[in-house]
Amino acid sequence: MEADELLLLVAGGNHQAFEELYGLVSGPVFGLVRRVVRDPAQSEEVAQEVLLELWRSATKFDPDRGSALSWILTLAHRRAVDRVRSARAAGEREQREAWRAHFPAFDQVTEEVEAGLEREWVRRCLDRLTELQRQSVTLAYYEGYTYREVAERLSLPLGTVKTRMRDGLTRMRECLGGVA
Amino acid sequence: MSLFRREDLHSLAAPYALDALEPPERVRFERHMKDCDRCAAEVRALSEDAVRLAWSTAAPAPAALRDRVMAAVRTTAQDPVPQEAAREPARARATQLPPHVWGAQPPPRQRVRRRIPLFVPFATATAAAALVVASLFAVQANRTQDELNAERDRSREIAHVLAAPDARASSGRDGRGRTIGVIASATEGSAVVTLGGYSTPPGGRVHQLWLMRPGAQPRSLGLLKDDTPLVATSLGSSATSLAVTVEPAGGSPQPTTQPIVQLALKSVGFGE
Known part of the structure; x- marks a missing residue:
C-alpha cells in the first residue's frame, strides 16, 4: 500500500x-x-x-x-x-x-549511505543552482537557519535571500522535473 | 494591524516552505495564507520542492527506534479529528461511501506499479474516494434555486455511480500536488470526475475533459468548472484513460493543446 x-x-x-x-x-x-x-x-x-x-x-x-x-x-x-x-x-x-x-558534511554523508537515483539527482540539481541560491536553500533546509540568519551569514539583504530561496526551489523543481 | 504589508507576506512563501521563519512570523504567515489562495498554492508547490531535498537524506533507522515507537504507539491515544468546516476530515466523508468504494476490505482493485513522469497516480481507493467526495461537499453556499436543482440532479447521478456494485475509485497527483479523482463503474459506463488544485485558466479559457479510446478520436466529456464534480456517462468498456486539456472559452470539438493531466482507467475496471 x-x-x-x-x-x-x-x-x-x-x-x-x-x-x-x-x-x-x-x-x-x-x-x-x-x-x-x-x-x-x-x-x-x-x-x-x-x-x-x-x-x-x-x-x-x-x-x-x-x-x-x-x-x-x-x-x-x-x-x-x-x-x-x-x-x-x-x-x-x-x-x-x-x-x-x-x-561529515553533506557531501560525505550522502556517499556513506546507499546511493540512490533520487539522491544523485538532487545533488546534481543543487550543483546547477547559483552559489547564492544553493547556500540560501541548504543553510535553511539542511542546517535549520532562519532566513534572517542566512542573510547575516551570507551578508545579503533579507529581500535577496527570500528571492534566492524561491528561485532556488523553483529551479530545483525544473531540474528534478517529473522524477518522483 | 499586521507589521507586514501584503507584498512582504507573499515573499515569505519560500522561507516558510523551508521552515526558515521565526515562530511569530510563521504564525502571521499561516494566518495570512488562510485568506490568500495564491500564497497557499505557492506554499504547497514550494513545499513539495523542499520535500525533494528531504528524500536525498534518507538513511535506515536504527532497529531499536522501531521497537520504542511501536511500544509507545500501543499506549498512545490518537488526537480527535479536527472539526473546522474548512478541513472537514476526509476520513469521515469517505466512510459515507459503500465500503468497497472507500477501500475497506476487500481492496477493490489490483495495484498498478507506476512511474509516469507527467502524472503519478497515488491511486488508492481510500484517498481517491476521499478526494472525490470531498469536493461533493465543498460546493454548497450562495446558490440560486436553479443551481440547487441542478446540484440535486447531479447528486442523484453521482449517487447512482457510487451505488454501482463495481464502483471503484482512483486518483492521481501531478508534480505540483494537483489532483484528479475518479469514481467509476465499468458496467454502468459512468464516472464521477473531479479536479483539485487546478486554478481556473486565465483569459476565459476552460478545462475540458476527454475520453481516450484506442483507435478513436478523443471524445469530449464536458467542461470541468473549478472543483465541481463532473458526471460522465456512456463511457464504453474500451475506454482507456481520461485527459484534461486547457481549451478556448466554450470548449473545443477536439483537443487543441497537450493534456495537463491524464488518468488511466484500467484500475477502475475499464479497457478489458
Whole structure:
C-alpha cells in the first residue's frame, strides 16, 4: 500500500497500517532528522517524537492539501529544525559544532549511505543552482537557519535571500522535473 | 494591524516552505495564507520542492527506534479529528461511501506499479474516494434555486455511480500536488470526475475533459468548472484513460493543446 492510503487507515486507529507506514517512512524521516540535528542521540529522540506524532495526529492529515509523504516529511523537518534552534538558543552551539566535526558534511554523508537515483539527482540539481541560491536553500533546509540568519551569514539583504530561496526551489523543481 | 504589508507576506512563501521563519512570523504567515489562495498554492508547490531535498537524506533507522515507537504507539491515544468546516476530515466523508468504494476490505482493485513522469497516480481507493467526495461537499453556499436543482440532479447521478456494485475509485497527483479523482463503474459506463488544485485558466479559457479510446478520436466529456464534480456517462468498456486539456472559452470539438493531466482507467475496471 502507498503512504496516502496507509495514513488514512492509521487515522482510523489501524495498528497494522501504522507498522506498514513505519516501514515506508522511517528511513526518510530518520535520515532527514539526522541530517538537520546531527547529534545521533538527539536525532533518534526527535525521529521517535515525529513517528509517534504520525500516529497521534494522522487524524489531521487532509489529502486535499498534498501527499502523505510531503505531510510527513514536512512534519519531520519542522521538528528537527525546532530542536536545532532550541539547542542553539540554549547555548549548545559549541557542542553542536563539536558534533559537526565528528559527522561529515553533506557531501560525505550522502556517499556513506546507499546511493540512490533520487539522491544523485538532487545533488546534481543543487550543483546547477547559483552559489547564492544553493547556500540560501541548504543553510535553511539542511542546517535549520532562519532566513534572517542566512542573510547575516551570507551578508545579503533579507529581500535577496527570500528571492534566492524561491528561485532556488523553483529551479530545483525544473531540474528534478517529473522524477518522483 | 499586521507589521507586514501584503507584498512582504507573499515573499515569505519560500522561507516558510523551508521552515526558515521565526515562530511569530510563521504564525502571521499561516494566518495570512488562510485568506490568500495564491500564497497557499505557492506554499504547497514550494513545499513539495523542499520535500525533494528531504528524500536525498534518507538513511535506515536504527532497529531499536522501531521497537520504542511501536511500544509507545500501543499506549498512545490518537488526537480527535479536527472539526473546522474548512478541513472537514476526509476520513469521515469517505466512510459515507459503500465500503468497497472507500477501500475497506476487500481492496477493490489490483495495484498498478507506476512511474509516469507527467502524472503519478497515488491511486488508492481510500484517498481517491476521499478526494472525490470531498469536493461533493465543498460546493454548497450562495446558490440560486436553479443551481440547487441542478446540484440535486447531479447528486442523484453521482449517487447512482457510487451505488454501482463495481464502483471503484482512483486518483492521481501531478508534480505540483494537483489532483484528479475518479469514481467509476465499468458496467454502468459512468464516472464521477473531479479536479483539485487546478486554478481556473486565465483569459476565459476552460478545462475540458476527454475520453481516450484506442483507435478513436478523443471524445469530449464536458467542461470541468473549478472543483465541481463532473458526471460522465456512456463511457464504453474500451475506454482507456481520461485527459484534461486547457481549451478556448466554450470548449473545443477536439483537443487543441497537450493534456495537463491524464488518468488511466484500467484500475477502475475499464479497457478489458
